Amino acid sequence: MTEGIILGIVVFTLATFLGFELIQRVPPTLHTPLMSGSNAISGITIVGALVIAGGDFGWVSTYVGFAAVVLAMTNVVGGYAVTDRMLQMFRRDKESA
Amino acid sequence: MPAWLAQLVYLLAAALFIVGIKKLQHPATARRGNALSGLGMLLAIAVTLLNREIVSFWVIMAGCVVGAGLGLWMARSVKMTAMPQMVALLNGFGGGASLLVGAAEFLKVEMVGDALATTTNTTIQLSSLIGAVTLTGSLIAFAKLQELMSGKPITFPLQKVSNALVFLTIAALGVYQVVSPGLHDGPYYLLVGLSLALGVLLVIPIGGADMPVVISLLNSYSGLAAAMTGFVINNQVLIVAGALVGSSGIILTQIMCKAMNRSLANVLFGAFGGGGASAGSAKSAEGLTVNEVSAEDAAVRLAYARLVIIVPGYGLAVAQAQHQVRELADLIERNGGEVKYAIHPVAGRMPGHMNVLLAEANVPYDKLVEMDDINPQFERADVALVIGANDVVNPAARSDPGSPIYGMPILNVDHAKSAIVLKRSMNPGFAGIDNELFYQQKTSMLFGDAKASLSKLVTEIKAL
Numbered sequence: 001m002t003e004g005i006i007l008g009i010v011v012f013t014l015a016t017f018l019g020f021e022l023i024q025r026v027p028p029t030l031h032t033p034l035m036s037g038s039n040a041i042s043g044i045t046i047v048g049a050l051v052i053a054g055g056d057f058g059w060v061s062t063y064v065g066f067a068a069v070v071l072a073m074t075n076v077v078g079g080y081a082v083t084d085r086m087l088q089m090f091r092r093d094k095e096s097a
Numbered sequence: 098m099p100a101w102l103a104q105l106v107y108l109l110a111a112a113l114f115i116v117g118i119k120k121l122q123h124p125a126t127a128r129r130g131n132a133l134s135g136l137g138m139l140l141a142i143a144v145t146l147l148n149r150e151i152v153s154f155w156v157i158m159a160g161c162v163v164g165a166g167l168g169l170w171m172a173r174s175v176k177m178t179a180m181p182q183m184v185a186l187l188n189g190f191g192g193g194a195s196l197l198v199g200a201a202e203f204l205k206v207e208m209v210g211d212a213l214a215t216t217t218n219t220t221i222q223l224s225s226l227i228g229a230v231t232l233t234g235s236l237i238a239f240a241k242l243q244e245l246m247s248g249k250p251i252t253f254p255l256q257k258v259s260n261a262l263v264f265l266t267i268a269a270l271g272v273y274q275v276v277s278p279g280l281h282d283g284p285y286y287l288l289v290g291l292s293l294a295l296g297v298l299l300v301i302p303i304g305g306a307d308m309p310v311v312i313s314l315l316n317s318y319s320g321l322a323a324a325m326t327g328f329v330i331n332n333q334v335l336i337v338a339g340a341l342v343g344s345s346g347i348i349l350t351q352i353m354c355k356a357m358n359r360s361l362a363n364v365l366f367g368a369f370g371g372g373g374a375s376a377g378s379a380k381s382a383e384g385l386t387v388n389e390v391s392a393e394d395a396a397v398r399l400a401y402a403r404l405v406i407i408v409p410g411y412g413l414a415v416a417q418a419q420h421q422v423r424e425l426a427d428l429i430e431r432n433g434g435e436v437k438y439a440i441h442p443v444a445g446r447m448p449g450h451m452n453v454l455l456a457e458a459n460v461p462y463d464k465l466v467e468m469d470d471i472n473p474q475f476e477r478a479d480v481a482l483v484i485g486a487n488d489v490v491n492p493a494a495r496s497d498p499g500s501p502i503y504g505m506p507i508l509n510v511d512h513a514k515s516a517i518v519l520k521r522s523m524n525p526g527f528a529g530i531d532n533e534l535f536y537q538q539k540t541s542m543l544f545g546d547a548k549a550s551l552s553k554l555v556t557e558i559k560a561l
Contacts, residue, residue, distance in 0.1 A: 041320075057201070074171070091459065
């Protein structure tokens with residue numbers, strides 16, 4: 001179990017550094033879509049929510065699991081859909097005429 | 098599906114998130130990047146559904162239908178001006194999901210009557226804390242942005258002390274839960290309740306003008322919460338995704354703070370903005386006069402300018418006048434002039450907000466120029482057209498150490514050959530500070546609603 005945590009900390013630390021490198025290069029013009037898009041990524045909690053909701057844990061599955069799936073799914077679908085809606089509006093000069 | 102295969106698919110999902118963000122580095126590839134990131138999410142969901150622990154699909158299906166429907170409806174119906182609220186709300190949902198998953202892991206172990214490993218127990222307490230703070234903090238930010246509650250900072254005596262006490266109590270409860278044998282319902286519920294309260298307490302003293310910083314920070318928290326949930330359920334893809342979002346939120350928070358020349362501590366605890374004691378200028382504007390200009394004269398100057406730099410502020414978005422701006426810019430270009438847009442990092446209500454609003458009005462993104470790149474070009478500009486912006490063009494930020502915004506990076510509109518300022522009235526801006534730009538000799542004021550004024554300018558130029 002401890003090994004799992006240590007591995008997790010390693011992965012977390014490296015991914016944080018990678019995130020800094022990646023995101024510093026995103027131009028300010030795309031910061032709002034970046035925010036809504038990364039927001040959708042944080043909806044990855046859906047993975048945990050599905051295992052709860054689909055498990056055999058009585059009311060915890062039915063109510064807590066259901067609520068968790070709803071929140072995470074809204075986060076995921078809403079986040080990706082609104083990001084796509086914004087990004088399709090970005091046009092270069094030539095295309096816009 | 099064997100566990101190792103599932104792990105590899107999760108790894109692929111994490112890789113797609115990374116590639117997706119990488120493609121966000123350019124507007125031309127950004128949409129594809131978002132789609133790839135979504136594909137990663139789809140893979141992660143699909144492989145989870147094949148998990149052996151999943152025995153029933155009814156609750157999952159119900160939850161997915163409700164969540165997807167709600168998400169799609171929000172994404173389709175939201176106005177671009179309301180994007181900060183939307184992101185705040187979605188942040189809150191992400192945090193809420195992390196809280197619930199942490200709680201469910203706690204409750205299910207208790208239900209089975211098992212013991213919880215110390216490490217898992219610790220991460221459950223952490224993901225519950227961060228998830229709860231993100232949930233209620235985001236809901237307050239949403240309420241402030243949506244104007245369901247006042248944007249003014251809510252303060253009370255000993256606020257910081259009481260917040261610190263709440264936090265210390267939460268920490269003590271968490272430590273107790275982890276070190277004492279067995280699981281304790283009461284302390285856990287108390288920890289969740291206090292964490293929910295802490296989210297509220299942390300955001301209410303922050304003024305409406307500072308919400309861009311707050312939603313960036315909450316964005317980061319929602320990532321951290323997801324990563325903590327990853328530790329709880331021992332799944333690396335959550336940890337990678339959470340770390341990426343966490344660092345993204347931190348970077349945006351830093352950018353916003355720098356653009357307002359404030360430290361994060363000052364934003365979080367300074368109770369700044371929305372009036373009150375902090376406002377007020379060292380220099381009084383009494384006795385100064387402004388040059389008012391008619392729409393006809395302004396139109397002539399714009400029509401014959403070689404370079405016009407448009408400085409849009411949030412007032413433009415409030416007036417819903419982005420399309421009129423675009424029409425005006427088209428006319429100036431047809432007359433042989435060049436038009437650029439100077440975008441201050443805090444021009445909108447969240448990072449990059451103004452760019453989205455102008456993109457919606459079909460302004461090409463290569464005409465939107467960042468502050469550091471546009472500032473040297475103001476000297477060449479025949480006219481700087483300021484629309485609904487105030488503090489971000491106030492020269493006092495450069496010259497007057499007594500001003501509350503002193504040191505904030507601004508757009509150098511005062512370096513342009515002339516400036517035309519579209520403004521509703523002479524009321525001071527968000528921070529309640531007088532703007533000496535408006536009293537300068539080369540500045541002309543065109544009073545009125547931004548949309549109406551722009552329409553008038555368009556009509557006048559057409560009539561030339």
